[in-house]
Amino acid sequence: MLASKFAEIFGKDPEIVASAPGRVNLIGEHVDFLDGFVLPFAISDVTTVAIAKNSNSQIRVASLQKNCEITAIEISNIQPMTGEPWTRYPIGVLWALGPKALNTGLDILVDGQVPLGAGLSSSAALECAVATAVNQLFNLKLSLPDLARIAQKGENIYVGMPCGIMDQSVSLMATKGHALLLDTRDLSTEQIPFDISPLGLELLVIDTQVHHALVDGGYAERRASCEKAVADLGIKSLRDITVAQFEARKSELDEKTYARAFHGITEMERVLDAVALLKSGDFVGFGEIVTLAHQSLRDNYTVSCPELDLAADTANKFGALGARMIGGGFGGSAIALIKAKDSELIKSEIRSAFMASKFKAPRFFSALPSQGACVIN
């Protein structure tokens, strides 16, 4: 289908079609910039790209989600933070690859099934699909961690978005039925069993559809608090201090700095506890840790909001094993690990609770751990 659309738009067949998924992060929130651990999995929704060389020294991109309008740019004019915003994601990957990819013109058609802006990382899905396709097209033989770094560099510099490397790593390296434990200090990974479907479980994503204004400044300010804690304590990283050591030095920090850094340190510990529970098949214990993460994000890191609290609390009240807000906070989405049979009940209770509180109607997605990027043909 994408190949025939490509032929319609660019007048020839694509040479490569590749896809890459979006993701959800089970636990490990706001610790990717602290050398911490994160535990995302790839969802089944993917972004697919079709790609072929052209002979006119131009990069031409079009997206089914952007009316299939072609944006063309001369290779010699490619510069960070220029061009129509959405085109920066695919072109940023080519820019980050440099002469390896930019030695010929390219035509790229995008079809994204990952909901945009719902906290499911449609941006990384798009970048990683392009990176996978180009790796194959030019036979670059780049490793998955290298492709993740390239995609991240494109988003950081070419798009101008200072994201971490979690989204790209999991979109490229995920395997079906697993979550990916990623150590953001050295980018080492481990596949952790998370085959929830045969157990009758699923992960519900609740998109509150609200975005409170605090979002930009709030993120930077909290990050600065964690950096202040590192400086005040004279350590290299919050990764290097245990919860007990940190608590013993409480008097050296002001209250706000302490609370925010406390979230970071305990969250790193929670990720490792969560992994141990998953390895022993204890999904109930795992769910409880997910809920503890929400409480810490709400009370210590203070990035939740009434909509996220209501979503997580209502899910738990009606049978979820655990629930928490995800992403930057002050809006966006929450996740809940639920029994698949409770899905309709939980969704309808959340809908009713949101209506009673006069909140905007939420959107729901269900997510199962799926495989990472692949070349389709």
Ligand code: ADP
């Ligand atoms: P998220 O990654 O959580 O979905 P972002 O704001 O990081 O949210 O990325 C969303 C942006 O990525 C969109 O606004 C758009 O610019 C770009 N994008 C993602 N998928 C597509 C697509 N299929 N077609 C065009 N642009 C896309």
Ligand code: MG
């Ligand atoms: Mg994104």
